[in-house]
Amino acid sequence: MLTVAALEQSNVGTQLLTRIAGFTGFLQANGYGVSAADSVDIVDVAAQTGALDQAILRWNLKSLLCNRYEEWQRFDALFDAYFLPPNIKVFVQSDVAIGTPEETTTGDGDSTRESSATPENAKIDETRAAQYSASREENLSSTDFSELNQADQARKVEALMRRLARRLKHLNLRREVRSQRGRRLDLQGTIRQSVATGGTPLRFAWKTRRRVRPRLVLLLDVSRSMNAYSFFYLRLARALCNELADVHCFIFHTRITGVGEALRDPDPWRAQERLSVLAAGWAGGTRIGGCLQDFNREQGARLVHSRTGVLIVSDGYDTGDTALLADALGTLRRRARRMVWFNPLLNQPDFTPVARGMRTAMPYLDLLAPGADLAAIERVLPQLIESLR
């Protein structure tokens, strides 16, 4: 393996190679999953294939350093920013984050104060919520994500999600696998074992139903009318992401954004930072239909399959077109196995699904569950698991 030090002695162009080696650091700063080993690799490749041809270098580094489609899409812009004159390090923002951090800090701090209300004491007046939700504008003020790391509720939430995850493990498929014990004889395996005893099947092999966990897709409404519950659900989502591998989490308001990676970040402070960049528009207006349609178009085919449970958390206050919402929900419902809607307002005694969005959604749902606090979700857990079966 050719190292940077070895190359520096050769006269391939020390400056150029150190510059190339520094590219991984630049990508790392832009959120790529690259390591120091990669910088050795790329210097190696550059030395082999020639670093002077810009196109070849670009293609080679692209296939070497990109690991997934999002990285693939952003690569060319980052490559240009790093290598092309005037070589100014411009942090190219991913297309999910529209406003720069500087922009998003301006504006009123209202949303921050409101969001500190705990779900228990938050009884949002429906009319007030409706008034708030009737905005199409994005909220540009920054959101304080430090709530996400509060310890008070965290343990309870984690315990509940662990229970849910454990129960989900017991969903069985029809496909069978070999096992020590089981209900059906595995003939092939039995014959295989009988080879050891001269063709007399003394020991039996068995088959059992394969266990499988359904994939979960969480769509969290973080518009202003949901403000009191957004953090609570984000915490739930993070606990669930840590328990189960196949959970995909999105937040939506006027746009839809994937937050799975940010929630999975093991460093809580980094997770906070990443979220606050992603959540531009948090606590603004709602366009459920448009967001779901975007989701269907961009993620639907990839994420939602016949074993996917889609969990939508929203109060159903929608400023968009109801026909659009019905259309998007219909498409999603056909793709998914189950569709469950959590509505935090459902706990209130005089609740009727009057919100336009909620009324539109009703025919497409397998389960409409209340979900204002942990206790409510705990109560609905058996039904939820049953509906995902």
Add this chain to the structure above:
Amino acid sequence: MDDIAGLQGQLESAGYIAESALAATLLLTLDLGRPLLVEGDAGVGKTEIANAFAKVRNARLIRLQCYEGLDVHAAMYEWNYQRQLLAIKLLEQDDRPLADKEKDIFSEAYLLKRPLLEAISCEESPVLLIDEVDRADEAFEAYLLELLSDFQISIPELGTISAITRPLVIITSNGTRELSDALRRRCLYQFIEYPDFAKELAIVKIKAPQAAEQLARQVVAFVQQVRRMELQKKPGIAETMDWTAALLRMGITVINDEGAERIIDTLSALIKTREDRTGFTPDVVARIAATC
């Protein structure tokens, strides 16, 4: 640059139009000996890369189609139990020592080679295509990782079989499941987009030389338009080829708004779901056809 252009030319004569970036990556896979992970929508020609590359390198193509529940026995090796049992019965009369008999029964003659074992025991380096790896489960992925790092398989009864030559591994994924970071890290990555007009036209010309120049242009323009629409299942390159064949079969030599009715009859080759099909009314088809 010459190598890349050379490989592109070779791939083209093997029936695959590759961008320079893809050719460069294929050369890099050869240089580094790393697997190549290819992602992209269904029908953009991911699998075809392996076919064409095998042809160019004059190598054998060994294909492993992944599916849910794929296990080691289907991917690596399995003993031929029936033959073994038969052999045991036949050897009962034999008075050779027991150890010899056992060696006989667990010899390579009774081993059924599945694609992965096949790939590492070839005399000449083959192209190993692991198709739709996202359909197999995580356990298999972990197993695959082990194979791709050591290129050896251990069979308890027989010992470890190391690769004579390293296969050239191409892995495709449709993205129905997120692949593990470990697998991604070990691979070079290539994302294949839907082809642009020029590329698709070149493909149609290679694959369907009987179509006239004008028809080929119109077909590609039409398909490109269709892809821009909101569809559940966008037509891939295979669909374009099917549709071209369907048009030729129906004797349609020109696409224009007057022939919309006849074009609709052939659309079953292009549009594959009922919802999408309902969007293609004669008006819509005529409008698209008029712009071609």
